[in-house]
Amino acid sequence: MGTINRRTFLGFGAAGVALGGMRGLPGLGGTAHAATPMAGDKKVLLIFLRGGNDGTNSVIPVSDPEYYAARPTLAIPSGQTLDLGNGWAAMHPSLAKLHELHELGEVASIQRVGYPDGNLSHFRGQRYIETAEPGANLADEGFVTRWANLEMSGSPLPAVSVSKEIQRMFKGSPAMPHIPSISAFTYGDDAAAAKLAGNAQSGLRAVYGLGSGALREHVNESCTAMLSTADLVTSLPTHSPPPEYYPTEESILDSQGLAADNWVSNYFGELRDAVRLLKFSQARVVGVEIPLWDHHGNQGGLTGDHPNHLHALAHGIRSVRLDTLSDIWNDLAIVVISEFGRTSAENGSAGTDHGKGGVAWVIGGNVRGGVYNCDSNTWPANNTLFTDGDKWLAHLIDYRTVLAEVFQSHLGTAPGNLDTIFPGWAGLSGSEYEYLDLFI
Amino acid sequence: MGLTLALALTLSACGGGGSSYSGGGSGGGGGGLQVGEDAGDLGMSAHALRRVAFGPTQDELDQVVEFGVSSWIESQLHPSSIQENPALQPILNQIPYPNTPYGTTGMKDLVRFQIAHAVFSRRQLREQLVHFWENHFNTDYWTLFRFLQGPAQTRATYLEWKENELFRQNAFGSFHDLLVMSATSPNMIIYLDNVSNTKGNPNENYAREVLELFTMGVDNGYTESDIEEVARCFTGWGVCEVRPRDYGNPNATCNTSAQPVWSFRFKAGQHDTDAKTIFAGTSYELHIPARPQNQGIQDGYDVLAHLASLPHTAEYVSTKLIQRFVSDSAPQALVNECKSTWASTDGDIREVLRTIFESDAFRSNANLRWNKVRTPFESLVATTRALEGFVNRPEELDAIRNLLDGILNQPLFRWSTPDGYPEDATAQTGTGKLLGGLIFKRFIYDSPNAGLRFDLRSALTRHGVPLGNVDAIVDFYGQLLFQGNLRAAERNLMRDFLMTDESGNPAPLDPAAADYDERLHLFAVFLCSFPQVIQQ
Numbered sequence: 001m002g003t004i005n006r007r008t009f010l011g012f013g014a015a016g017v018a019l020g021g022m023r024g025l026p027g028l029g030g031t032a033h034a035a036t037p038m039a040g041d042k043k044v045l046l047i048f049l050r051g052g053n054d055g056t057n058s059v060i061p062v063s064d065p066e067y068y069a070a071r072p073t074l075a076i077p078s079g080q081t082l083d084l085g086n087g088w089a090a091m092h093p094s095l096a097k098l099h100e101l102h103e104l105g106e107v108a109s110i111q112r113v114g115y116p117d118g119n120l121s122h123f124r125g126q127r128y129i130e131t132a133e134p135g136a137n138l139a140d141e142g143f144v145t146r147w148a149n150l151e152m153s154g155s156p157l158p159a160v161s162v163s164k165e166i167q168r169m170f171k172g173s174p175a176m177p178h179i180p181s182i183s184a185f186t187y188g189d190d191a192a193a194a195k196l197a198g199n200a201q202s203g204l205r206a207v208y209g210l211g212s213g214a215l216r217e218h219v220n221e222s223c224t225a226m227l228s229t230a231d232l233v234t235s236l237p238t239h240s241p242p243p244e245y246y247p248t249e250e251s252i253l254d255s256q257g258l259a260a261d262n263w264v265s266n267y268f269g270e271l272r273d274a275v276r277l278l279k280f281s282q283a284r285v286v287g288v289e290i291p292l293w294d295h296h297g298n299q300g301g302l303t304g305d306h307p308n309h310l311h312a313l314a315h316g317i318r319s320v321r322l323d324t325l326s327d328i329w330n331d332l333a334i335v336v337i338s339e340f341g342r343t344s345a346e347n348g349s350a351g352t353d354h355g356k357g358g359v360a361w362v363i364g365g366n367v368r369g370g371v372y373n374c375d376s377n378t379w380p381a382n383n384t385l386f387t388d389g390d391k392w393l394a395h396l397i398d399y400r401t402v403l404a405e406v407f408q409s410h411l412g413t414a415p416g417n418l419d420t421i422f423p424g425w426a427g428l429s430g431s432e433y434e435y436l437d438l439f440i
Numbered sequence: 441m442g443l444t445l446a447l448a449l450t451l452s453a454c455g456g457g458g459s460s461y462s463g464g465g466s467g468g469g470g471g472g473l474q475v476g477e478d479a480g481d482l483g484m485s486a487h488a489l490r491r492v493a494f495g496p497t498q499d500e501l502d503q504v505v506e507f508g509v510s511s512w513i514e515s516q517l518h519p520s521s522i523q524e525n526p527a528l529q530p531i532l533n534q535i536p537y538p539n540t541p542y543g544t545t546g547m548k549d550l551v552r553f554q555i556a557h558a559v560f561s562r563r564q565l566r567e568q569l570v571h572f573w574e575n576h577f578n579t580d581y582w583t584l585f586r587f588l589q590g591p592a593q594t595r596a597t598y599l600e601w602k603e604n605e606l607f608r609q610n611a612f613g614s615f616h617d618l619l620v621m622s623a624t625s626p627n628m629i630i631y632l633d634n635v636s637n638t639k640g641n642p643n644e645n646y647a648r649e650v651l652e653l654f655t656m657g658v659d660n661g662y663t664e665s666d667i668e669e670v671a672r673c674f675t676g677w678g679v680c681e682v683r684p685r686d687y688g689n690p691n692a693t694c695n696t697s698a699q700p701v702w703s704f705r706f707k708a709g710q711h712d713t714d715a716k717t718i719f720a721g722t723s724y725e726l727h728i729p730a731r732p733q734n735q736g737i738q739d740g741y742d743v744l745a746h747l748a749s750l751p752h753t754a755e756y757v758s759t760k761l762i763q764r765f766v767s768d769s770a771p772q773a774l775v776n777e778c779k780s781t782w783a784s785t786d787g788d789i790r791e792v793l794r795t796i797f798e799s800d801a802f803r804s805n806a807n808l809r810w811n812k813v814r815t816p817f818e819s820l821v822a823t824t825r826a827l828e829g830f831v832n833r834p835e836e837l838d839a840i841r842n843l844l845d846g847i848l849n850q851p852l853f854r855w856s857t858p859d860g861y862p863e864d865a866t867a868q869t870g871t872g873k874l875l876g877g878l879i880f881k882r883f884i885y886d887s888p889n890a891g892l893r894f895d896l897r898s899a900l901t902r903h904g905v906p907l908g909n910v911d912a913i914v915d916f917y918g919q920l921l922f923q924g925n926l927r928a929a930e931r932n933l934m935r936d937f938l939m940t941d942e943s944g945n946p947a948p949l950d951p952a953a954a955d956y957d958e959r960l961h962l963f964a965v966f967l968c969s970f971p972q973v974i975q976q
Binding site: 035050128165175177179187193196200202206207219226291294297298327349350 | 641
């Protein structure tokens with residue numbers, strides 16, 4: 001290393017090329033994208049609803065009278081819900097844009113998703129779902145990363161977390177790239193930025209190859225991935241969907257719903273970036289998130305913050321469909337999941353507290369649409385809402401089963417890898433374990 | 441010492457304009473410091489500054505080496521004994537203090553106030569703790585904003601500012617006091633819904649999080665029914681507007697005239713007066729008797745006092761402090777020592793910290809140095825301090841604020857979930873955060889065009905480093921930034937960088953040459969992008 005001088009750092013010397021070959025991870029630039037949308041490969045868009053979505057006011061058991069008894073202010077009058085066609089379940093009216101896709105047969109609405117001994121802590125619950133290891137309190141590696149390590153070795157870009165924080169689903173060794181926003185993922189475009197880029201591309205790659213020990217190696221690996229991700233983002237083809245697909249907060253919510261840290265605009269921004277990556281890079285799995293689903297008080301029945309959340313969620317999903325209909329829609333499965341459902345009865349604050357079984361959706365052009373686990377056959381109208389702890393919906397299917405089916409039936413994951421990606425899933429039994437046959 | 445001190449102060453007075461780090465040696469506000477037996481230990485001194493402080497400045501490093509870590513930490517445990525950095529007050533003076541909720545002070549002012557303290561205050565441990573308590577008892581400005589009517593922005597800012605003052609004033613106090621301050625702040629009452637927690641059909645939000653996040657720790661000795669019982673105890677804990685002089689009095693008359701302030705208000709009619717039993721059947725069962733409405737506020741106080749005294753709480757909060765100051769994975773022996781201290785001092789935070797800082801884990805375990813990753817805030821502040829960045833106006837601190845609010849996602853006072861921002865290593869190493877940290881280094885290059893300025897030539901001169909001596913410069917920054925964590929290959933890279941011109945040709949470093957300052961600043965950009973800069 002003693003012979004390296006600044007010529008090398010600045011990328012002028014032949015040694016710079018040799019240095020590039022020393023790095024632990026391959027560069028991504030130039031290989032990880034195509035100028036035209038990449039059709040053919042199956043892809044997954046994960047949408048995590050953080051805070052615990054009230055599944056009972058999302059996919060609503062309108063024919064269960066206990067629903068109305070338990071929710072004197074929050075229940076949606078049956079005449080205002082959106083029928084799901086099985087004589088039992090209906091969508092919240094704020095999910096109208098998702099209901100349009102249901103009518104097209106592209107939405108699987110799955111009630112009572114959870115896991116054994118469901119944890120009522122947000123942070124444990126999210127960890128359990130994202131690591132797919134319920135009960136493993138220190139687990140930190142996500143199921144997406146495990147999938148990538150097993151199934152995508154050699155891919156320069158298997159998956160991306162498009163979110164403010166890297167989502168735990170994408171953590172691990174190596175962690176998947178984390179891009180909070182494509183437009184912000186840049187050194188800048190002025191003289192100082194050029195200097196940063198020059199430094200980064202030559203000198204820093206050398207430094208990120210030095211040192212030893214678990215922490216330094218982790219930081220080195222992450223820093224190298226950061227440089228490579230910056231290359232990738234810089235070379236992504238532009239994507240200009242109609243602005244109305246990805247609207248601002250102000251344009252889709254009334255003023256009562258505003259001022260919460262721009263979460264709606266941020267969600268649509270993440271979706272726009274996710275679609276761009278799914279279209280133009282080799283990324284097969286991209287994850288976005290929506291915060292602030294923890295509606296303990298004044299959550300709103302027909303109108304209010306929870307309906308606003310549902311409206312934004314559904315609006316965004318429809319936008320993704322419109323934006324991908326001409327190319328990758330039929331290769332895409334959208335998975336919506338939350339850490340838990342909520343108490344079946346509303347509390348004295350016109351809100352709901354933490355619960356167990358919740359709702360997941362799987363949406364896409366080759367999804368077998370319909371309602372799962374919310375029908376007259378599986379839902380006795382007598383205490384079903386309170387089967388767990390006299391407060392909550394018990395889960396009927398394990399979230400790992402839903403995810404495993406998406407990974408196997410849609411992404412083509414080898415069955416032998418599923419119990420590694422979703423630990424413990426194969427040891428479940430009965431309806432917790434059985435696929436719903438979600439794909440055509 | 442007197443002569444040395446006077447000299448140092450005299451020298452600093454002649455130092456480069458704008459430097460906030462002058463003072464050297466004992467001049468750094470450590471007037472009462474005695475030289476300890478552990479003086480002269482560079483490795484331990486630099487480690488202590490990386491943890492107890494937001495990273496070293498050369499002046500503080502000199503000071504800690506001179507007097508020893510024990511003596512310096514003792515002073516940090518008693519912040520009023522430390523003479524404050526004269527550069528801090530002129531910045532604070534330009535930040536409008538919110539005397540009422542009706543002024544112009546906004547959140548950007550509070551964030552600048554917080555950043556200014558972290559960068560410039562010599563009471564560094566206190567600032568570390570302010571961050572710790574703010575994050576431990578997290579409340580979110582946006583939740584207040586949505587709840588408060590009228591001038592919601594300034595009202596919410598006012599409440600966040602008052603909370604920040606309480607944490608700064610009581611950073612080293614008893615945990616019980618801190619817990620009560622948090623529980624009775626309008627911020628927390630609104631944030632976690634005690635404001636709508638009423639008898640008959642309680643709201644579990646605060647009850648769950650006070651057990652899970654603020655005291656015992658998740659799944660650590662409580663059940664679902666305990667959450668329900670605790671929720672009942674806090675029914676009636678609300679807020680209302682009162683006259684300013686009544687702030688904090690939960691029995692004051694609500695009054696919306698004459699510029700009122702939002703305050704804790706106990707609403708007796710909404711309180712569940714029946715008896716409650718928490719932790720039923722355990723050795724730490726708490727029975728709350730049925731009480732008349734007008735005494736019902738005592739239920740909540742009883743719960744908080746009981747929680748603060750539990751060994752579960754001692755364990756959980758001590759573990760978090762150890763994770764902050766020692767290691768993401770807290771050594772069990774040290775947790776146990778802290779629990780003993782907690783038990784014998786009724787949760788005196790100063791004493792728990794002393795236990796941590798006197799432990800072998802903190803002092804001498806080589807595996808527990810450079811073993812933590814800095815949060816973005818810590819990383820940006822540490823870089824600014826080491827390179828002696830300075831500002832003349834508080835808005836120039838927005839170099840840091842804007843990145844924290846943007847790609848780095850550490851928006852002070854506006855973290856939406858009650859767990860606070862994550863501090864563990866793998867949460868800091870997502871590629872987005874790393875890029876944000878890299879972008880920050882542009883301010884080192886852009887100086888003096890950027891608001892946040894760095895004058896490396898003056899800093900080197902002031903610390904006696906020959907401007908044309910490559911090895912001296914490399915050794916100076918190598919020690920300041922990477923003490924004990926710099927490899928020969930890295931040192932060679934640093935050296936070669938300084939001896940190469942912009943075109944990549946070998947060229948001696950010449951302080952008189954036109955490219956000197958740019959080369960020096962680019963060198964610093966390079967150094968401050970090393971992986972060690974996000975480690976501590």
